[in-house]
Amino acid sequence: MENLKSFLDKDIFKIVASAAREIGVDAYVIGGYVRDRIMDRETADIDIVAIGSGIELARKVAEKLGDNTRVNYFKNFGTAMLRHHETQMLVVEFVGARKESYSRDSRKPVVEDGTLEDDQNRRDFTINAMAISLQENDYGRLLDPFDGIGDIERKIIRTPLDPDITYSDDPLRMMRAIRFATQLGFTIEEHSFEAIHRNRERIKIVSGERVTDELNKIILADRPSYGFKALEKAGLLQIIFPEFVALKGAETVEGKGHKDNFLHTLQVLDNLSEHTGDLWLRWAAILHDIAKPATKRYDKKIGWTFHSHEFVGARMVPKIFKHMKLPMNEKMRYVQKLVLLHLRPIVLAQEEVTDSAIRRLLFEAGDDIDDLMILCEADITSKNSAKVRRYLKNFILVRRKLVEIEDKDRIRNFQPPVSGELIMETFGIQPCRDVGTIKNAIKDAIIEGIIPNEYEAAFGFMLEKGKELGLRPVGSRQ
Numbered sequence: 001m002e003n004l005k006s007f008l009d010k011d012i013f014k015i016v017a018s019a020a021r022e023i024g025v026d027a028y029v030i031g032g033y034v035r036d037r038i039m040d041r042e043t044a045d046i047d048i049v050a051i052g053s054g055i056e057l058a059r060k061v062a063e064k065l066g067d068n069t070r071v072n073y074f075k076n077f078g079t080a081m082l083r084h085h086e087t088q089m090l091v092v093e094f095v096g097a098r099k100e101s102y103s104r105d106s107r108k109p110v111v112e113d114g115t116l117e118d119d120q121n122r123r124d125f126t127i128n129a130m131a132i133s134l135q136e137n138d139y140g141r142l143l144d145p146f147d148g149i150g151d152i153e154r155k156i157i158r159t160p161l162d163p164d165i166t167y168s169d170d171p172l173r174m175m176r177a178i179r180f181a182t183q184l185g186f187t188i189e190e191h192s193f194e195a196i197h198r199n200r201e202r203i204k205i206v207s208g209e210r211v212t213d214e215l216n217k218i219i220l221a222d223r224p225s226y227g228f229k230a231l232e233k234a235g236l237l238q239i240i241f242p243e244f245v246a247l248k249g250a251e252t253v254e255g256k257g258h259k260d261n262f263l264h265t266l267q268v269l270d271n272l273s274e275h276t277g278d279l280w281l282r283w284a285a286i287l288h289d290i291a292k293p294a295t296k297r298y299d300k301k302i303g304w305t306f307h308s309h310e311f312v313g314a315r316m317v318p319k320i321f322k323h324m325k326l327p328m329n330e331k332m333r334y335v336q337k338l339v340l341l342h343l344r345p346i347v348l349a350q351e352e353v354t355d356s357a358i359r360r361l362l363f364e365a366g367d368d369i370d371d372l373m374i375l376c377e378a379d380i381t382s383k384n385s386a387k388v389r390r391y392l393k394n395f396i397l398v399r400r401k402l403v404e405i406e407d408k409d410r411i412r413n414f415q416p417p418v419s420g421e422l423i424m425e426t427f428g429i430q431p432c433r434d435v436g437t438i439k440n441a442i443k444d445a446i447i448e449g450i451i452p453n454e455y456e457a458a459f460g461f462m463l464e465k466g467k468e469l470g471l472r473p474v475g476s477r478q
């Protein structure tokens with residue numbers, strides 16, 4: 001078998017090896033780290049399996065590492081997580097080798113101590129079941145009982161044991177299979193894929209948070225559409241995210257069709273992913289047309305319409321976030337805002353680009369304007385390349401104008417040049433509707449280009465507006 005000594009280039013492996021020798025257990029590097037080193041990928045954390053107590057081994061390693069080491073022990077699971085700060089952040093997880101047996105209604109197994117072989121058998125995929133020995137006599141030897149190396153070469157996701165049992169035991173593995181396939185650009189082996197399809201309903205016993213964790217990793221891959229298509233084909237997407245599957249299909253009436261919004265959205269997501277690694281901007285792409293099925297109408301004269309799908313879509317965002325166990329915080333509001341505004345730049349690019357329209361967009365989008373532009377450009381998926389070129393050209397103009405107008409008028413983080421306090425003081429009034437009316441009128445006047453975004457002009461405008469409302473400045477005589 002291959003010797004991967006050169007892969008054990010971090011000092012930590014030497015330390016784990018000597019700690020293991022001192023307490024008399026065998027230890028192996030296992031799982032993701034081994035896979036990623038063989039594939040030459042960056043990897044975040046290291047998993048160590050001890051043939052004996054993982055907790056004891058972690059304790060010994062921590063003792064050797066001394067300062068800068070923090071260990072969390074999870075006695076119930078027999079695992080420990082060690083963090084070490086030095087030149088780099090290092091996370092090492094320790095676990096005792098185990099054998100698992102599952103009951104029908106839970107993905108949490110009954111666990112007993114086991115051999116290395118038992119431990120490799122319980123791993124989800126062949127490429128995740130490889131181990132490298134840390135014993136002195138065969139330091140660096142690769143233990144690869146299921147030909148994980150071959151599957152890496154063939155680019156295949158395959159379970160070590162019967163896939164029906166593997167997926168049924170812990171249905172989260174179905175999500176993981178698709179996640180790894182998407183991240184690595186692999187294919188799920190045919191029998192495995194069929195087993196996922198057969199066991200799809202079992203995903204319901206997995207907590208929403210865990211499912212969403214995996215979905216988010218798919219979304220963060222280079223080409224997320226690959227994962228979404230696999231999830232749909234496996235029948236999982238229908239269960240975990242039915243609103244998205246509702247986008248599928250293209251209806252034709254009187255010879256007029258509309259585009260398949262499932263495929264369109266995935267293309268937008270892929271396009272956008274070339275420009276951003278931000279999870280929430282990617283979620284905005286996923287949800288930008290989510291209300292198209294709900295707003296779809298056929299009009300004899302104009303064909304298919306999706307009127308107000310941006311408003312209805314923005315209203316759907318909280319419900320989807322809640323049911324997907326995504327955070328109900330400013331991230332959600334950000335996604336909601338982008339869904340709501342996603343048509344605005346394209347409308348601008350279609351028409352003459354007026355300064356006031358640019359100012360209004362800057363005012364509404366604020367600091368999210370750049371993200372909105374990325375979303376909108378990704379949204380151009382027409383097959384007509386002349387049309388795409390024309391839109392993109394107009395977008396260059398819109399972008400240039402955005403910069404120009406922002407430099408001049410500073411609308412992005414709009415601060416009213418005349419405050420509510422000053423309005424109240426000037427007219428000697430208490431907080432009331434008039435204050436809001438005046439403030440709004442000043443803002444609108446700036447956006448419409450009636451006055452510049454400056455104190456003097458705004459103050460003068462305030463006096464005029466106050467007069468219209470029957471207010472008089474304090475100290476004036478009439």
Ligand code: ATP
Pocket residue numbers: 030031032033045047122123124125128129170172173
């Ligand atoms: P990444 O860290 O990139 O997500 P990974 O392979 O390290 O990939 P982890 O979730 O960190 O994945 O798990 C570490 C290892 O534990 C895996 O490589 C695999 O061997 C095993 N493992 C994790 N989850 C499961 C599971 N649900 N069923 C079986 N084995 C699992």
Ligand code: MG
Pocket residue numbers: 032033045
């Ligand atoms: Mg890992």
